[in-house]
Amino acid sequence: MKAAVMRGTQQIAVEDVPTPEPGPDQVLVKIRYSAICGSDVHRFQYGMINPGSVMGHEFIGEVVQAGVSVTMLKPGDRVVGGGGEPPAGAPARVSVGNRYSARTVGLKSTTVGGFAEYIVMDEWRPLQIPVGVSDELAVLAEPASIAVHAVRRSKFRIGDAVVVMGAGPIGLLVMQVLNAGGAEAVYVSEPAPARAAAAKALGATLVMDPRDTDVVAKVVELSGGLGVPVAFDAAAARPTLQQGLEMVRRGGQVLVVSMAWEDVDLLTVEWIGREVEMKAAYGSEPVDWRTALNLMERGQLSSKSMVTADSFIGFDEMQSSMERLMKPEEHVQVVLVP
């Protein structure tokens, strides 16, 4: 089969590799769509992955072969590439360790990922895609689980008016999850026109361009002079963490769901007096995946303006797409069709 194999920093090569064979408790999945995640771009850009690895963790496909002991799935089932409840005795969540640092250790990744024609998975690992959820929406299940996890980790409560900084895939999904969860308003800050347009199309109450709007002043004004209870940093841009800490109200929270790979500036005196807090969200758990798929089934998450006709690429465009994604991007989501 074909796979896109990491060969070094900023080098990804399409190679013929052996098609994997499922063990007794495993299934072989033929991959239909495999989206490029911002973290894949980080791995590519900074070389934070071993050469020889196949990236890709946002994929969907069809079970084409099941091992002799498999009972949970059968050939023909449509699945997303994760979210299953681990069997009894297995750790509830893949642990990254107590002193894990993405910068020094790299981003956790299996050696075999979804940028390939086929993948073998333990039968419990993938979740079935609900009938009525399209492939184009289902391919967002993994980032949607990250968004659900971030909202669940946050202080957000139904009825709150909140801010999302950054309208990339994660920001757009966080915004939709907040709307599904009963936000009074979701204000979005995003400079890239295509992403700002996507935020509008997907239900943002207001989209601010931080290049020509003082977003902190605007948010404080919109919230009656108090600031918002929660701001989500889904941008990892240089100013966004400071902006978030400034725009939340006394005791408010900045929920960080993005990774900055360069230093960001913080000026403590601007927000220490309001005793604000900052909290991180990383990865997701089975409940987050199930919630994401439920929201999709109920029509509360949409791929509109995120996965579009020009999102799709072939293997021959992997290297150029990765390079393009290293810069601020007009596309919202890029999806490999292996």
Ligand SMILES: [Zn+2]
């Ligand atoms: Zn991802």
